[in-house]
Amino acid sequence: MTAPVTRIPITGEGAYDVIVGRGILDLVRDGLGPAVKKVLVVHPPTLGAIAASFRESLLGDYEVLLAEVPDAEAGKRVEVAAFCWQVMGQADFTRTDAVIGFGGGAVTDLAGFVAATWLRGVTLVQVPTTLLGMVDAAVGGKTGINTNEGKNLVGAFYAPSVVVEDLDVLTALPRNEILAGFGEVVKYGFIAEPEILDIIEADVDRATDPSTEEFRRLIELSVAVKARVVSSDFKEAGLREILNYGHTLGHAIEHAERYQWRHGAAVAVGMMFAAELSRLTRSLPDAQVDRMRAILTSLSLPTTYPGGRWPTLLATMQRDKKSRGGMLRFIVLDDLARPSVLQGPDSSLLFAAYQEIAS
Structure with missing residues (x-):
């Protein structure tokens, strides 16, 4: 060993x-x-x-x-x-x-x-x-x-x-498979552990190479975030919800694409949507939204989705298991590493946020 x-x-x-x-x-x-x-x-x-x-x-x-x-x-x-x-x-x-x-x-x-x-x-x-x-x-x-x-x-x-x-x-995984997994890694960086973002920005090639210490460090940091959250909230009664950042729209995209999209790619778009929603409802600084877009782009992950798909996505989100009593819930960012819950946002706000990522 x-x-x-x-x-x-x-x-x-x-x-x-x-x-x-x-x-x-x-x-x-x-x-x-x-x-x-x-x-x-x-x-x-x-x-x-x-x-x-x-x-x-x-x-x-x-x-x-x-x-x-x-x-x-x-x-x-x-x-x-x-x-x-x-x-x-x-x-x-x-x-x-x-x-x-x-x-x-x-x-x-x-x-x-x-x-x-x-x-x-x-x-x-x-x-x-x-x-x-x-x-x-x-x-x-x-x-x-x-x-x-x-x-x-x-x-x-x-x-x-x-x-x-x-x-x-x-080590035998195709590079695109490795990059797809980084959607979740980036999520941990924005909701709880900014060191993750620093490592990726410092050298994206080493950060995404499974043989490097940087790569191992990213895995350990990511798992440590999830471990802390799950240890205090196993059945998602409260804190664990923050792990759903980007997932409400991300799961809807996966469903719309009949699961032909990689999960990490769908979550990447979902995170950008949540960031734009955060900018509208929580005054998330433009610099953090732009930083997210730049990091995801450096990892060859998508940050947009076709604008005409919104009605279908909205209908799927309303059936999402994260909803409560038919009311949509989103994890948003008050700032870097400061996630919170947005419950029942107005449909006009959701549409406005989606327009910012519509291709």
């Missing part, structure tokens, strides 16, 4: 560690524990060979089955979850057995949901293999699948026993 290893604790309900390092897949055993006999490894087709090798490393200690599921959002369907349940049922999985999510954010969302619902909950270990999965989806205990009406409308809060983030698995 390559040292050092960073352990970032998540406390409170369902406490566990997020472990960051290189060459650390063996630490998955820490989360399985002595009672586990059977393990289901849920993975996408693109990781078939790596998942098979990972399975071999666990054999001898466990009976290991592989469940290959569709990549990205196509895998987050009830039919795919039912396939996983079927595999577990036919293999006689008990409540003391385990599920491992081995893939990107969509896979860890699905695997978490399967683990949460099989026999009302079995051991879950998350092994995110994308930047987005490492800084967001696999951390925090949110699990879910999509429906025809929207993203993540069915799900459960369910904590893993450990999250193992091996940075070595990122």
Whole structure:
């Protein structure tokens, strides 16, 4: 194992560690524990060979089955979850057995949901293999699948026993996949940790290179922000809402694009919309809005969306799980690292903010 290893604790309900390092897949055993006999490894087709090798490393200690599921959002369907349940049922999985999510954010969302619902909950270990999965989806205990009406409308809060983030698995990812994950990284910078923004602005090439210390630092800072928030608000009763900055419009864009857009790209546009809304309602300084646009552009992330799509996006947002009693809620910025909730904004304000990002 390559040292050092960073352990970032998540406390409170369902406490566990997020472990960051290189060459650390063996630490998955820490989360399985002595009672586990059977393990289901849920993975996408693109990781078939790596998942098979990972399975071999666990054999001898466990009976290991592989469940290959569709990549990205196509895998987050009830039919795919039912396939996983079927595999577990036919293999006689008990409540003391385990599920491992081995893939990107969509896979860890699905695997978490399967683990949460099989026999009302079995051991879950998350092994995110994308930047987005490492800084967001696999951390925090949110699990879910999509429906025809929207993203993540069915799900459960369910904590893993450990999250193992091996940075070595990122070295083979295409650069555009790495950049897409930076939408969430930038979010953490604007809502809570400005050092993230400083690192990206200082040298964007080193910041986005998985082999550098700058890249590792960005992951650790991002996970630390999420850990602090989730530790105090596991089920999103209050503070955790700030993690939704950019997500209300972002999820609507993903739905409109039939999930052909990467999550980080949709969130990037959503953040720009939220920044413009913040400028209108919270007097967010122009310099911060411009800074956000410049950073996202340096990462080749989009900052605009077609103007004619507004009515469709608005209708989708009104069904969003973050709404309360039919009233739209947005996370906005009072200033850098000062997020707050904007509830029930006037439709004219929303339209005006959208016009600022309309292409």
